[in-house]
Amino acid sequence: MDRIIFGDNQFFGVNHMSEEKARAQSMRFRDTRAIMNVLDIAYSVGIRTFMCTTHDSIAEICNHIRANPKRYADFKFYPGMPYAHKYANAVTESGMIGALKRFVPGSIIGTVLKGGKAVATRDFIAMMKILIDTEMKMFAGLNTEVIFLQNVMTDLLLGLNLKEIFVAFSDHVKKKYRAEPGFFTMNLPRLLTLLEDCGIENPIICSSINKIGFRMCGGRELYEKVIRENEFRPIAMSVLASGAISPEEALEYICNKKQIRSIVFGASTRAHIEQTKELIEKYS
């Protein structure tokens, strides 16, 4: 894994601090070319990994990268799925079964509805695989060395204690895509325990890690302890806590935790991208 990973929240109107900023960003990046321009800046300063959702615009980015293989020879995607709001809105609109029918093609839903307990678990996993494959279609032929489960899904499955799904996700990603499984979470300590129980060794986990403890369930001290004492590959996100901490202070804190493998950040301008990269290199 690269030390520095570029994120995509800024392109899709995600801003944990301000809805106005989010809206302005979503206007600026309504055109995929505007996204590509920022990715080009990141690539030009040496950032090679792009961590992204499976938003429709990402499919266009993928097309562009595929069409220019020489130019983007080292470009790596770290896709995170499922794109939660797409499914949540679909469930409100069409119901749980309706939403599944919409996203899972074929007759498998019918089988599940008719099936008994033994059939159901197996088919849940079959459905999950189909959902992954559907979301992965846009990345065909591109480098996706780590495939992530998004935090809403990870944390839902974590709360539900559905270990079998974690194992199945991990196996499917390894077998079918020759990729490593990764997990986004807001509940790092709890997830680590569960993944250990699942036998998923040295997992890649991307979670909020920042100096003020924002979105770090269990608290900053517990996070620091599990990072120090456990064998896993942590990726830090929300390091600036949506701007509540200055970049210098934020990155100094992260880079001092030597166990943290990678840092993911999003930015929209050359100045911010360069500044963040320089600070990471300075403190690492």
Place this chain on the structure above:
Amino acid sequence: MIKCGIIGLGKMGISHYAIINAHPDVSLIAVCDTSGLILNGLNKYNEVQTFKDYRKMIDKCNLDCVIIATPTSSHAKIIQYAMEHNIHVFVEKPFCFNLEDGRDLTNLALQRNLVNQVGYHNRFIGVFQETRKLLDQGAIGDVYNFTAEAYGQVVLKQKNSTWRMKRSEGGGCLYDYASHVIDLVNYLIGPPEEVCGTVLKSIFSRDVADAVYSTFLYNNGKSGRLAVNWSDKTYRKMSTQITVYGTTGKIIADRQECRIYLWNADGFGKLKQGWNILYTTDLTKPVWFYLRGEEYSAQIDYFVKRVKSNESENINSFASALRTDITVDLLLNDAGKRNFSHG
């Protein structure tokens, strides 16, 4: 350990399942849903009893509390059954269709001294709690007007397949979306005595409104506007905002930030003259488990604490949700006076 059961495993029920299952003081004993599919899928790794009939679950499981997340039309009978068995109740919003049911259940909860809470989670969002505090303290003087809005992209084409799309079941933008905003208004400003100019607009749905517009009027001279639309593609997810006008300032609050403008040269407490911005990162209290937003965990923790200490008073009580149901009823009556309410 508090013994808990969940009735209804739809979108909210499953989310509550995950949150309560992770709570250190709660033991999830049983779940109930009419669909075997969901029950089977969930319970392979959890030692939870499953039921298709909530009455059997309540009769057999000796529960301390239940979380009810079924369609609104079924709330009243389930709450009544649970409370008659002395079980504390957390129920999803909206509370009840029928105002008589709502009043009876509010009284039943009081008589039996049972914890009674409704899932209006905006009351657990740090920014809105801070807004309430500032308004109570008179930070912006006398409040005289507000605009409460929520937008999202739930229904973007014609479809009528689920209970959320049926008025009789408690669906539609009014019950599903606008009720949150109405409850927020009731929390921050208070319930209106009268509403006028209400429009329930069906944009894509056949049976229910996709947008709700109205004017709220208060006996003390306050007024406000409500604008809610769940067919707005420009919003990635539900976004709620309230703007409150006072005689010495203005507050604009959403989930992320509270922007306060003060006229007075002296400011107010730590707030200065002019614009002040308070961020969610400073206003949000940590939770033990995070799923979709701190407020979902915070409201469940609040409920659990009240069950443990047997305190029936709470900020999201049946009584308060009933006031929101009454406002919804005012909107329906007002809209019913005109014939352009549909289409």
